[in-house]
Amino acid sequence: MKDFTKELTYKTSRSSGAGGQNVNKVETSVTVIWMVSESEFFNEEEKELISEKLKNRINSEGLLQLTVTESRTQLQNKKIATERILELVNKSLIKPKPRKASKPSKGQIAKRLDNKKKLSEKKENRRFRL
Template sequence: MKDFSKELTFKTSRSSGAGGQNVNKVETSVTVLWKIEESEFFNDIQKDLIQIKLKNRINAEGFLFLTVSESRTQLMNKTKAIEKILEIVDKALVIPKKRVATKPSRGQKQKRLDAKKNLSQKKENRKFRY
């Protein structure tokens, strides 16, 4: 996992929800912004991969953003935001393995057919006979 936290910028705002006067007077909610195109930590292929996988989180200016307001303190929210954005980008860089199509084995086929026979036999036995 690459630590690109030096490239992050932060904005603070007032959190919503419970907290009483603390919510009304202290800016504890933290929004972290990262300009993907200007990053020096990733190559062009990785940047493209991040932009494709995280397109819903990227705004029109090309900033990846994330807002955290879980804690009552700005510092805790800032550290959580850094952790989350590093984790999100790290997950976006993972390329999934291609699935190799396989055929069911002979035993699996026989098991399925036996289950079908068993079920049809059970339903046959439920029929009312005169």
């Protein structure tokens, strides 16, 4: 797990939700911003992988943004935002194992054909004969 917190920038704004008068005057909402292409912590291949997996979250300027408004304190929201963006990027770097095509065994094929034959006979016996 790579820690690229030095490359993150933060922007605060007024948050909606619980807090009463506090909401109207204190900027508790935190948006964490990270420029994927200018990162020094990741090589080009990793940057490509991040850009591909998170393409829906990266804007046209190449910025990955995440906004957190859960807590009533700016510090807590900043901590949550940092954890989330680290988790998001590190998850996007995981390459899934390629699926190996498998073939059913002879026993499985024989069992399936046998079941088909039994079902066919059962239905044939239900037919009305004159």
